[in-house]
Amino acid sequence: MDRDDLRPDSLLIHGDRARRAGQASVAPPIYPTSTYASDDPEAFTRAATTPQDAGFYTRYGSPNQADAAAVLAGLEGAEAALLTASGMAAITTATLALVSAGDHVALQTSVYGGTAALASEVLERFGVRTTAVAQDDLDAWDAAITPETRLVLLETPSNPRLGVTDVTAVAEIAHARGALVAVDSTFATPIHQRPLALGADLVLHSATKYLGGHSDLLAGAIVGSTALIERIWPTSLVLGGTLGSFEAWLLLRGMRTLGMRMARHSGTALAVAQALDGHPGVVHVDYAGLPGHPGHDVATRQMTGGYGGVLAFEVRGGGAAAERAISAMRIARRAASLGGVESLAVRPAAMWATQMDEGALERAGIAPGLVRLAVGVEDPDDVVADVVAAVEAATA
Structure with missing residues (x-):
């Protein structure tokens, strides 16, 4: 079943079906294991070096993570998704993977408090300059994004004032200067907004919220091209903000509706x-x-x-x-x-x-x-x- 042939409500139900081909169970099983064995040394080595492999060690990935990631990537029209232990783990992992000391990050003044704290308390401490911009002021974005800017963090609708950012316009400014654009789309979800189609490079979610949908799990997600997800994955391994198999299973179950x-x-x-x-x-x-x-x-x-x-x-x-x-x-x-x-x-x-x-x-x-x-x-x-x-x- 080709996911490109399906509309969102069908993708939510069947977006992981190709991954689970051959399984008799209608609902996916839970994999409560921390590690996986292999009798084939070459296969074991491949698993240890393959991003999000579902058959090596759960910090690297699990079948439950892969199932939920497949559905979310399909919804966002993306090639890949990386799941994390929380929304803040997603934004922190993506940011730290993409910037270094001496770089510059532009973000909104109206932004989730945790994101604001990441900029002021963590990035600045490690030598990454940050500039906060009014999200609806394109002239201010044009002035703030420079050739030294490596990442632009957007959030639309924003928390808590529900401000709206013109993703396409800001992405054009950012890309002209070589910067990547990541959009926190937690409030909109892929049902109401697909930032990649608007010109963004990455989509971030606190999957704790609407994607999970039942106030019973913490999870985050980073969604984008295979190349960007592979670039971010090593940092995810080092930081260790891994989504557990049971939480990934709950996330997938929540996304169905x-x-x-x-x-x-x-x-x-x-x-x-x-x-x-x-x-x-x-x-x-x-x-x-x-x-x-x-x-x-x-x-x-x-x-x-x-x-x-x-x-x-x-x-x-x-x-x-x-x-x-x-x-x-x-x-x-x-x-x-x-x-x-x-x-x-x-x-x-x-x-x-x-x-x-x-x-x-x-x-x-x-x-x-x-x-x-x-x-x-x-x-x-x-x-x-x-x-x-x-x-x-x-x-x-």
Whole structure:
């Protein structure tokens, strides 16, 4: 079965089928082993030196990793994928594999707190200069990306303000100066956005989120060409951020329903955003599906089928009011992460205080009263009614 003949929902079910040809089991088995034996010395040597080989040692790869990687690569229209133990392991591994002391990295000001900390606390310490850029300012990107820039880190939609980056435009600027472009597409997933088709070189995912989809695993993914994945793989071996076989199995099981889940997530998020837009208890709503969002046109051009299941809104009255609103929600729970079947709400200014100082939070536009809401797959009407009632109770 040629994966190029299949649409996303079919790829999710059958994208690993060719890899498992000959297996009688409909569901893939779990391989709870750390190492693999071989009676053939030449085959053993090949396995030890082949990227992501599924028959040598689990830090190098496993059949469960290979199954999930095959599905994800197919979804992204890529040649290969490398799975890691978390989303931060994915972005850290990819970055450290591609830059050296003296190089320069450009990234967004509006970016996940862990990515910001990687730039300010790790890369700079090891002699890699970094520059943060407003993601929607193409002139600023043009000024920031130089011949010394080796990597451009994008995130769209971004966390937590749901900003939108024009991937094609930034990739053109970066490639003209010899830089690679990696896009964190966690919020969009391959269902709504395929960065490689937009000109990016790599796609990064916190597979903990929508790809896994059930708040029961940690995983990350790096997706791109075979050449780039082979370049990154040795660093992955050294860092050791390997995804376990059981977690890879859970990831594959979660991905089977990704298309159906994203349709519900995105539909509910749009309904909540519309209900809060213009509400007297809300200062502003961040969601690219709203026509008034500054990135709406770009998002509509580069995303398909929806705008994702996360929105942010600033509660009038600041941090205290935002906390009251979260406490008043009966459906959404106060918890980190997103992308599971349940709705979750957090106040980013409090959650990221250890990763970003006040200045960094301000530059990223993270106000004390900002709430990030990741809607689950509960009944949309119930979620909308619950969020609106919570905001009204907190601002009465």
